[in-house]
Amino acid sequence: xxxxxxxxxxxxxxxxxxxxxxxxxxxxxxxxxxxxxxxxxxxxxxxxxxxxxxxxxxxxxxxxxxxxxxxxxxxxxxxxxxxxxxxxxxxxxxxxxxxxxxxxxxxxxxx
Amino acid sequence: xxxxxxxxxxxxxxxxxxxxxxxxxxxxxxxxxxxxxxxxxxxxxxxxxxxxxxxxxxxxxxxxxxxxxxxxxxxxxxxxxxxxxxxxxxxxxxxxxxxxxxxxxxxxxxxxx
Numbered sequence: 001x002x003x004x005x006x007x008x009x010x011x012x013x014x015x016x017x018x019x020x021x022x023x024x025x026x027x028x029x030x031x032x033x034x035x036x037x038x039x040x041x042x043x044x045x046x047x048x049x050x051x052x053x054x055x056x057x058x059x060x061x062x063x064x065x066x067x068x069x070x071x072x073x074x075x076x077x078x079x080x081x082x083x084x085x086x087x088x089x090x091x092x093x094x095x096x097x098x099x100x101x102x103x104x105x106x107x108x109x110x111x
Numbered sequence: 112x113x114x115x116x117x118x119x120x121x122x123x124x125x126x127x128x129x130x131x132x133x134x135x136x137x138x139x140x141x142x143x144x145x146x147x148x149x150x151x152x153x154x155x156x157x158x159x160x161x162x163x164x165x166x167x168x169x170x171x172x173x174x175x176x177x178x179x180x181x182x183x184x185x186x187x188x189x190x191x192x193x194x195x196x197x198x199x200x201x202x203x204x205x206x207x208x209x210x211x212x213x214x215x216x217x218x219x220x221x222x223x224x
Contacts, residue, residue, distance in 0.1 A: 031210055032210045032212075034212050034213075036215075041217075041218075041220075042217050042218070043115075043117075043202050043204075043215035043216050043217045043218050044154065044202070044215045045215070046212045046213075046214055046215075049210065049211075049212050051210060087154065089154075091210075097142050097144070097159045097161070097166060097167065097206075097208070098144070098156040098159055098167055098169070099156065099213060100156065101153045101154040101155070102153060103152070103153045104153065
């Protein structure tokens with residue numbers, strides 16, 4: 001069974017203070033690892049897809065990286081509008097379309 | 112940018128009643144999904160739907176639940192004989208298949224009284 005563990009559960013940063021969120025995963029064969037952002041009362045908003053170890057993707061202040069066991073979401077010089085819950089999810093290569101989510105990291109960026 | 116839309120945004124129903132949640136997926140997508148998120152918990156997969164039939168379902172998706180694509184644009188989730196523990200956010204998602212990411216709607220908050 002696919003498993004996703006995210007850490008820390010919550011993170012409080014000063015504006016401009018860079019940090020990283022961790023996603024550890026166990027999957028029989030990785031078809032894709034996805035990062036989403038979720039604001040309160042909203043649905044997950046897609047950020048990145050990573051397919052193989054060593055791959056990196058960037059968008060504004062966010063950079064996602066992937067190894068064979070984990071993914072990191074690096075946040076550089078965050079702003080208060082980056083405050084949200086960041087979700088990691090995996091899809092396995094078994095021919096199925098479902099994704100398995102972690103519980104998320106709740107990020108608060110203080111001005 | 113095209114998006115997934117869900118209605119209603121909030122549904123309040125008495126225990127034992129039937130409820131239908133509605134979704135309009137992104138128009139050129141082929142795969143449709145329902146997920147739920149109980150307050151404070153993770154997003155959980157319920158069911159995937161492709162080519163007018165269920166392609167995968169979780170243990171949560173028992174005989175109480177059903178899905179339908181009644182026309183070319185809508186995708187619905189029906190919950191029969193609702194229970195208190197069905198209270199959750201229900202999210203619809205869609206994608207074009209393969210390795211493509213799923214795009215989510217903003218959900219329906221279902222409250223069972």
